[in-house]
Structure formats: C-alpha cells, structure tokens
Amino acid sequence: MRKSVFTASLLALAIAAPMAHAYQAGDIIVRAGAITVDPRESSSDIWVGALNTDVAGTKATLDSDTQLGLNFAYMLTSHVGIELLAATPFSHDVGVKGMPGAFAGLNGKLGSLKHLPPTVSVVYYPLDSSSAFQPYVGAGINYTWFFDTELSGAAEDKGFSGLDLKDSWGLAAQVGMDYMLTENLLLNAQVRYIDIDTTGTTNFGGAKVKVDVDVDPMVYMVGLGYKF
Template sequence: MRKTLFTASVLAVALAAPFAQAHQAGDVIVRAGAITVDPREDTSGVKVDANGANLGGGATLDSDTQLGLNFAYMLTDKIGIELLAATPFSHSVGVKGSPAGLDVLNGKLGDIKHLPPTLSVVYYPLDSKSAFKPYLGAGINYTWFFDESTSSSAEAKGFDGLSLDNSWGLAFQVGADYMLTDKLMINAQVRYIDIDTTGYTNLDDVGRLKVDVDVDPMVYMVGLGYKF
C-alpha cells in the first residue's frame, strides 16, 4: 500500500511539474555552479614596443575553472536581464613559436588573474509553463586583468613585469533551465565572449615587448538555480 501511494505521489509531481514552472515578470533567479573559461587565443607576433620590430611567435593562455554565479531578473515572462559573475580566474601565460631573439624563454612567462562580469538580455522562446526552458542571450562584457606576475624562470632569463590591458567586448550565449520544482532548477549554458587585450613585458637589452591577443574564450557553466 505504501509503495503504491509513493508511486502515485511521484507520478503526480511529474505530471504537475510542467504546469507549475512558469518564469514570470518580477522573478529573481540565482544560479551557482562550475564555470570554465577556455581561451581560443589568436595572437600577433611579439613586437618591440619602441620600434615596432616584429620578433614573431605569440602568446598562449591555459583554461581555468572557478565558481560561477548568475543573477537574473525577469522583465516579462520571456525576457530577462542577467549578470554573470565568478571567483577570479587564473591563467598561465606562455610564449610560443620561439620568437627571434627570445628563444631564451621556453614555455611559461607568468601568471594572470581576471574577472569577466557580463551583463546580458536573455530570451526564453518556449511556452512559459514548459519545465524545459532553453534561452538565448546577448550582452556586453568587461574583463579586468590583475595580479599579473612573471615566473621565476622568466625573471632568471631577463624578463621583468607583466601586464595586460582591460577589455570591453560583446558576449553571446545559449542555455537552458530544467525545473525540478517550481523553484529549483538545473542550468547549463555556453557563452562566447569577445576579449581583446595587449600584453606587455620587459626584457633586458631589448626593452618593452608587447603582443596583441584575441582571447575570445568559450565559457561553459553547469549548476543549480533557485527562483525567488
């Protein structure tokens, strides 16, 4: 008898779920989960800043995963605004291609941190009562680079200092909520963010070097959300 009642209760919740999940104007949605920034960098050659001489090669950035946070406010039942935030991302910066005159450095140049707050407008195209709620988004990103430092191995070879310009750029995303209850949801999202920066470092007997980097990462997040 108990098993029958339990099965009936589960079935009732499952049947009711699609009719109790509407996002509505005025809802506040908070999401948290793992977020990965995966740079797809495209760089210019390393240049001598004083005379523009191109030494070739380029820069590399590795991926990093941190705690991601989303805060969304529904303006209507289908349109909302969303802020992406995260704990600081850390990346190792390398030099590739053995730039002429820089073959003294093999691999890691240093480390950087950044924060990429992104403000977007999101659109939910399906019926608001559907438990599965895919959405599209577009917005603007500001990436703040900080805590840049050269590695000890790079410093031993004459490099000193590392800095990157902050960046403004567009951001695009696709994502989906799946409502577990009328408040709790699973969320997954993928973003493309346009991040362009110029990196600088100094090398003994050469002077300040610079390299233009289109970071342009893909950003992946999976987590849980709660609607207030």
C-alpha cells in the same frame, strides 16, 4: 472507482505541475555551478623592443581555468530577462612560443594573471512559460578586468621584468537551458562566447615587449539554480 479517481488525480497533477514551473515577470533566478573559461587565443607576432621589430611566428598563449560561477537573472516578462554573470577570479598561465634561434630560451611560461569577466545580458526564453524545460539565448556586454599579473621566477631569471594586460570591453553571446526539478529548484547548463581583446606588455633587457591578444574564450557552466 478508486482506480478512476487515482488516474484522474495523476492527470490533474500532470496538468498542474508544468504551471507551477512558469517563469513570470518579477521572478529572480540565482544559479551557481562550475564555470570554465577556455581561451581560444589568437595573438599578433610579439614586438621586441630590443630588436625594434615584430618577431615572425611568435605567439602568446593562455591556459584554461575552472572556478565557481554565479548568475543572477531578473525576469522582465515571462520570456525576457536581464542577467548578470559573475564568478570567483580566474587564474591563467601566460606563455611565449615561437622565439627563434638565440631567443629560443625565452619560450615557455612567462607568468600568470587573474581576471574577472562580469557580463550583463538580455536573455530570451522562447517556450511557453509553463514548460519545465526552458532553453534560452542571450546577448550582452562584457568587461574583463585583469589583475594580480606576475612573472614566473624562470622568466625573471631570463631577464624579463614587469607584466601588464589592458582591461577589455566586448560583446558576449550565449545559449543555455533550465530544467525545473521542482517548483523552485532547477538544473542549468550554458555555453558562452565572449569577445575579449587585450594588449600584454613586459620588459626584456630594459626594452618593451608587446603583444596583442584576442582571447575570445568559450565559457561553459553547469550548475543548479533557484527561482524566487
């Protein structure tokens, strides 16, 4: 008799627990974790004003960076939500490569920059809202703000002055998943692609140097979340 009652209790919990995990209209989900922006940059040849031409084979480079990522989501229905991606500022080194011959000494680190990429997305959760496992897809709009640009001391010694990057608007897409650890606490993982296009300018020998860069990073985040 006791065994039957115990078994029935476990069965009742197994049935009831997923229901407690449901996403419903009006839920607010806050996520935080480590987020990495990994640029997959593709740049034009660098235009050098002193030569009044593009220099074939030259490229601009950016490295990756990891910061604290934040997500804020509001569920419009049990399957559709609006999400804002935020983060602490990302820092990247900017480099030059491919300069030939007499200009080869200009290759290397040019400077550094910071940026913030706030992104607003519509997200869709296809599974039943009672499932503890909630994969999702999303698409939205990104605005990337570049700031705190500065040249390295080595670049200034080589004759560079000033560094500026144009802010960017672009589309973004993501896939992700939540797994409910408790009724409110969840584990999250997500991958995004963000379309970021910018133009970088500096000066060398009193003449402008310019390059167009498709930054187009993959963005990875793993963290915890809480459903209110």
